[in-house]
Amino acid sequence: MLRGACSRLASSLRGTRAAPAATAQRRLHASGARPLADKSEGPEGPARAFDPALLEFLVCPLSKKPLRYEASTNELINEELGIAYPIIDGIPNMIPQAARMTRPNKKQEEMEQH
Incomplete structure (x- = not known):
C-alpha cells in the first residue's frame, strides 16, 4: 500500500x-x-499551479483530515475547522499560523448572537 x-x-x-x-x-x-x-x-x-493530485497525500496538520482545493482563492480548505491554507507558487503553506479563518470561531459567533 x-x-x-x-x-x-x-x-x-x-x-x-x-x-x-x-x-x-x-x-x-x-x-x-x-x-x-x-x-x-x-x-x-x-507561475506554478497547484497539482490537485497531491490532495490524495495531503491532510490538515491540525485535524489530520482531508483538505479541499479551492481554485478561486488558491487555497486548501479544512471545512471542519474552518481554516484555509494558502498555496504560494504551487506549494501549499500548511503552517497553522499561516492559515486564515474561513468562518468566525465559536466565541465570536456566541458574542454576535447575544
Whole structure:
C-alpha cells in the first residue's frame, strides 16, 4: 500500500520538475544572489499551479483530515475547522499560523448572537 502511494506521488511530482536553469535561478535567488533576468518570465518568474493530485497525500496538520482545493482563492480548505491554507507558487503553506479563518470561531459567533 505504501509503495503504491509513494510511486503515485513520485509520478505526479515528475511532471512538475523545473528545468535545470530554473532550478539554478531559484538556488541563486535563495542564496541572495540576483539571477539574470529572463525575458520570457514575469517579474516573479513563471507561475506554478497547484497539482490537485497531491490532495490524495495531503491532510490538515491540525485535524489530520482531508483538505479541499479551492481554485478561486488558491487555497486548501479544512471545512471542519474552518481554516484555509494558502498555496504560494504551487506549494501549499500548511503552517497553522499561516492559515486564515474561513468562518468566525465559536466565541465570536456566541458574542454576535447575544
